[in-house]
Amino acid sequence: SQTIHQWPATLVQPVGSPLSLECTVEGTSNPNLYWYRQAAGRGLQLLFYSVGIGQISSEVPQNLSASRPQDRQFILSSKKLLLSDSGFYLCAWTTGRSAGEKLFFGSGTQLSVL
Template sequence: SQTIHQWPATLVQPVGSPLSLECTVEGTSNPNLYWYRQAAGRGLQLLFYSVGIGQISSEVPQNLSASRPQDRQFILSSKKLLLSDSGFYLCAWGTGLAGGQEQFFGPGTRLTVL
């Protein structure tokens, strides 16, 4: 069966510090991978998605970046965190072509920027 892992589970970082969040998927190959951010009262905002190794699509311009160094690994990074980067970050994977695929979510990372 497929599983998705995210770490760390929680993170408290000062403004201006770097960020690296990791997501890995097991039990599937060539998944589409996604990073979402969930802020209080604002639903889920798609940040990045990837349909293959080294392929990253950015949905919202900001000080975050994403990389996919391996087929089942997706990393979210920042060189300098802002207060507005606080939130709940969710990684997800899906298979197949656009449209009818459902997505499976990881447990999330709670990021607090102080």
């Protein structure tokens, strides 16, 4: 069966520090991978998506970047965090076979930038 792992669960970082959040998927190959951010009162905002290794599409110009070094690994990074980067970050995946398929979510990372 397929599973998605996301870590860490919570993170408190000072402004200006770097960030690395990791997400891995098991039990499937060549998934579409996504990073969403959930800020209070703003729903889920798509940050990045990837349809293959090294293929990253950015939805929102910002202080963050994403990489996909392996087929089932998706990393969210920042060189210098801002206060506005605080939020709940969710990794998700689909098989990519159909637009209407279910999106599987990780358990999320609560990031607080102080």
